[in-house]
Amino acid sequence: MKYYIGIDIGGMSIKAGVTTKEGKILATDTFVTEQNGDPAVMVKNMFELCEKITAKAGLSKDDIAGIGIGSPGTINSAEGVVVYANNIKMDNVPLVPMLKKYWDTEIKIDNDANCAALGEATFGCGKEVSSSLFVTLGTGVGTGLILDGKIWSGNSGAGGEGGHIALVHGGEHCTCGEDGCWEAYASATALIRDTKRAMEKHPDSLMHKVAAEMGKVNGRTCFEAAKLGDKAGREVMEKYVEYVGAGIVSIITFIRPDMVMVGGGISNEGDYFIDMVQAYCDAHNYGAGHNPPIPVRRALLKNDAGILGAAALVM
Amino acid sequence: MKYYIGIDIGGMSIKAGVTTKEGKILATDTFVTEQNGDPAVMVKNMFELCEKITAKAGLSKDDIAGIGIGSPGTINSAEGVVVYANNIKMDNVPLVPMLKKYWDTEIKIDNDANCAALGEATFGCGKEVSSSLFVTLGTGVGTGLILDGKIWSGNSGAGGEGGHIALVHGGEHCTCGEDGCWEAYASATALIRDTKRAMEKHPDSLMHKVAAEMGKVNGRTCFEAAKLGDKAGREVMEKYVEYVGAGIVSIITFIRPDMVMVGGGISNEGDYFIDMVQAYCDAHNYGAGHNPPIPVRRALLKNDAGILGAAALVM
Numbered sequence: 001m002k003y004y005i006g007i008d009i010g011g012m013s014i015k016a017g018v019t020t021k022e023g024k025i026l027a028t029d030t031f032v033t034e035q036n037g038d039p040a041v042m043v044k045n046m047f048e049l050c051e052k053i054t055a056k057a058g059l060s061k062d063d064i065a066g067i068g069i070g071s072p073g074t075i076n077s078a079e080g081v082v083v084y085a086n087n088i089k090m091d092n093v094p095l096v097p098m099l100k101k102y103w104d105t106e107i108k109i110d111n112d113a114n115c116a117a118l119g120e121a122t123f124g125c126g127k128e129v130s131s132s133l134f135v136t137l138g139t140g141v142g143t144g145l146i147l148d149g150k151i152w153s154g155n156s157g158a159g160g161e162g163g164h165i166a167l168v169h170g171g172e173h174c175t176c177g178e179d180g181c182w183e184a185y186a187s188a189t190a191l192i193r194d195t196k197r198a199m200e201k202h203p204d205s206l207m208h209k210v211a212a213e214m215g216k217v218n219g220r221t222c223f224e225a226a227k228l229g230d231k232a233g234r235e236v237m238e239k240y241v242e243y244v245g246a247g248i249v250s251i252i253t254f255i256r257p258d259m260v261m262v263g264g265g266i267s268n269e270g271d272y273f274i275d276m277v278q279a280y281c282d283a284h285n286y287g288a289g290h291n292p293p294i295p296v297r298r299a300l301l302k303n304d305a306g307i308l309g310a311a312a313l314v315m
Numbered sequence: 316m317k318y319y320i321g322i323d324i325g326g327m328s329i330k331a332g333v334t335t336k337e338g339k340i341l342a343t344d345t346f347v348t349e350q351n352g353d354p355a356v357m358v359k360n361m362f363e364l365c366e367k368i369t370a371k372a373g374l375s376k377d378d379i380a381g382i383g384i385g386s387p388g389t390i391n392s393a394e395g396v397v398v399y400a401n402n403i404k405m406d407n408v409p410l411v412p413m414l415k416k417y418w419d420t421e422i423k424i425d426n427d428a429n430c431a432a433l434g435e436a437t438f439g440c441g442k443e444v445s446s447s448l449f450v451t452l453g454t455g456v457g458t459g460l461i462l463d464g465k466i467w468s469g470n471s472g473a474g475g476e477g478g479h480i481a482l483v484h485g486g487e488h489c490t491c492g493e494d495g496c497w498e499a500y501a502s503a504t505a506l507i508r509d510t511k512r513a514m515e516k517h518p519d520s521l522m523h524k525v526a527a528e529m530g531k532v533n534g535r536t537c538f539e540a541a542k543l544g545d546k547a548g549r550e551v552m553e554k555y556v557e558y559v560g561a562g563i564v565s566i567i568t569f570i571r572p573d574m575v576m577v578g579g580g581i582s583n584e585g586d587y588f589i590d591m592v593q594a595y596c597d598a599h600n601y602g603a604g605h606n607p608p609i610p611v612r613r614a615l616l617k618n619d620a621g622i623l624g625a626a627a628l629v630m
Binding site: 074084131143145147156158159160162164166171176243246247251252253255284286291292294 | 473564
């Protein structure tokens with residue numbers, strides 16, 4: 001029986017896990033990412049992390065069939081190079097060839113959001129379908145596209161940036177520099193902005209009470225107020241569902257994956273939220289009368305998606 | 316040496332051609348499509364058309380390796396069924412099994428826009444790349460997506476409707492029933508609407524003179540006026556280029572095909588127009604500083620794209 005290692009490089013730490021072919025994680029460990037650190041040191045640390053978890057799982061190096069890596073930034077997966085990653089300061093770092101000098105096995109690398117999508121598609125809510133879209137609703141809107149079981153990242157590996165498709169061309173300003181991206185309407189950041197605007201306009205709204213109790217305005221404020229029967233809160237929530245849904249509908253209209261998987265902080269609102277998004281998509285799906293609806297599901301794997309997706313790169 | 320037949324089903328006529336593997340058309344012929352006609356009669360006519368062009372090309376049935384069909388509507392290509400086609404009134408017609416009763420060879424079918432995209436990608440301006448987007452700017456905005464040399468049409472074969480991705484969510488009304496689709500801004504129909512609005516607002520614009528000379532307002536009016544130095548005409552043209560470009564940028568951001576191929580009536584404005592679209596895309600491409608630009612090219616095959624793409628289905 002063969003085992004796999006998945007490495008999830010984050011801005012704060014590097015996590016790795018040994019997994020079975022069925023996606024069971026046998027052992028994990030982590031080390032702190034050094035900002036602006038020497039890539040050579042980071043690779044040595046990664047190798048030692050891999051050795052450590054292999055031993056922890058009671059295995060030897062021969063039991064490991066391959067190592068997959070998920071990294072932030074633009075990745076050239078054919079060459080195994082991190083072309084550019086802003087938050088861990090890597091610039092043309094040949095991560096795969098460097099790690100191969102320590103451990104000569106099959107090693108692959110892809111973008112971290114793509115790996116999370118592959119993990120969710122392979123072992124999470126998308127495991128019954130062959131093509132799926134993973135959408136993360138957090139600080140930004142991240143997407144990963146799985147077509148026929150494989151990550152689609154397009155020319156130069158630089159695609160999959162679904163958060164920056166147009167939703168309202170010329171509308172709200174986006175962090176990317178353009179105006180009107182989906183992310184500028186459907187991220188938690190956008191939701192908080194819209195919540196604050198509505199609170200200013202409606203001094204009587206229960207959103208003020210909810211925010212005071214939570215200590216701040218956050219992505220949950222409008223949902224909680226809506227549940228208490230607050231009209232202004234409900235309006236913010238419904239508009240947000242519309243924004244999330246309209247972006248998903250755009251992608252369904254063009255790509256029609258078999259399933260849409262929703263993760264990230266906002267997905268913690270649970271089925272209550274997911275069901276509203278599903279209803280929006282079903283009503284506005286192009287050719288809604290003729291074409292079957294595309295299921296929208298809440299992602300299941302949470303923080304394990306990155307490790308499992310990275311491991312799935314070499315399965 | 317083997318030859319292929321491509322059949323292009325249109326609202327007015329059915330065209331077919333015998334082609335080589337290199338995309339050279341050796342013989343073609345056509346018959347008039349009967350509206351609301353009996354599908355059994357249509358299939359018999361299609362078979363006779365195939366026999367006729369095979370003889371015209373100086374070949375026998377044994378020389379034909381396969382027959383490809385491009386049909387309007389939603390197609391179940393796995394089963395060879397036209398699920399629904401509005402303009403030739405077909406409803407669950409098993410076209411491939413029906414034609415196989417006359418000619419027992421490899422027969423495949425796909426949507427006509429997808430076939431045109433495959434034709435252009437295989438034998439036209441996209442032949443050097445493996446993934447491409449075909450955009451038709453005509454009465455509507457049609458798209459066809461080729462990924463790794465194959466048509467991508469997604470779940471139930473109902474994807475690829477890129478004309479109905481959001482451009483300005485909640486904006487101009489679209490024929491599909493939604494508001495703000497790309498088609499509602501980037502089709503020739505939308506351009507004519509915007510030209511007429513600008514003419515009303517600018518009674519002194521040279522667009523009035525151009526339209527009077529052409530006998531009507533059409534998709535060329537603003538381009539011609541702009542070339543004559545008309546400011547209002549230039550504004551309409553530049554806004555239209557922005558709309559076309561912004562939709563392409565959305566798709567590049569998410570899918571990043573290797574090339575975008577532009578066809579349809581408006582593409583006849585030629586390099587003057589295509590170069591402006593390219594410039595827009597290069598300036599607004601997500602990560603424009605880090606990622607190489609995606610080339611935008613004018614489609615080459617014109618009316619032959621359908622026959623060649625249908626034939627390419629069985630190559």
